[in-house]
Amino acid sequence: MIFFLPHGLLWLTVDDTGSIRFTYEEESNGTISFLDLLIRRHADGAVTTQVFWKPTHTDQYLHFNSHHSVNHKTGVVRTLMDRKNTLVSTENDKNKVERHIKTVFKKCGYPNWIFEKVKQDQCKKKLKGRKINKRNTSHKSDGGLVVIPYVGGLSEATERTFRKYAISTAVKP
Numbered sequence: 001m002i003f004f005l006p007h008g009l010l011w012l013t014v015d016d017t018g019s020i021r022f023t024y025e026e027e028s029n030g031t032i033s034f035l036d037l038l039i040r041r042h043a044d045g046a047v048t049t050q051v052f053w054k055p056t057h058t059d060q061y062l063h064f065n066s067h068h069s070v071n072h073k074t075g076v077v078r079t080l081m082d083r084k085n086t087l088v089s090t091e092n093d094k095n096k097v098e099r100h101i102k103t104v105f106k107k108c109g110y111p112n113w114i115f116e117k118v119k120q121d122q123c124k125k126k127l128k129g130r131k132i133n134k135r136n137t138s139h140k141s142d143g144g145l146v147v148i149p150y151v152g153g154l155s156e157a158t159e160r161t162f163r164k165y166a167i168s169t170a171v172k173p
Contacts, residue, residue: 037087049089051097064109068173069150077105078118085122143167 025032030041038052062068062076084097102115143166148155150171159169 036083048093049087050093051083051087059104059107061105061108064105064111064114067150067152069155069171071171072173073110074114074117077101077110077114078121081118081122145170147172149173 027041030043032039033052036052038050040048040050042048062073064073066073080101081098084094084101088094088097105115143162145168146162147170148158150173155169155171159171162169
């Protein structure tokens with residue numbers, strides 16, 4: 001159990017033997033981290049949240065030229081952008097985090113169009129009432145599912161061919 005106290009977090013753990021362990025973490029400069037969330041308490045009593053990166057975080061992500069499908073690469077960007085949209089409480093902080101994400105991924109060779117695609121997908125998701133637009137996972141009525149290894153250029157062409165016959169494909173790196 002976790003208890004939020006005025007100036008810190010109290011962790012209460014009960015293990016299999018019935019022993020109880022208490023830990024208490026103090027806030028530092030009005031901030032305290034909790035999982036991947038940084039909680040900031042302001043002088044006026046307001047609370048804002050931010051994405052928390054450990055000091056050892058290296059900003060190393062999947063390089064765009066690596067041998068993975070574009071869907072996997074887009075998913076890496078989408079995950080961090082979703083995290084920004086979910087955890088960050090102010091627009092100013094959201095803009096800072098988004099600039100950081102773009103800078104990091106540009107160093108990894110990601111083109112601008114991938115960020116635009118992720119933003120468009122996120123806008124569509126909002127317009128559909130926060131429902132996630134997923135493909136039909138039931139393969140009983142169609143041609144089934146084929147899992148193929150990812151081979152640049154060949155896997156995409158194979159997916160298009162299978163799609164003509166209502167066969168879904170999944171690629172693995």
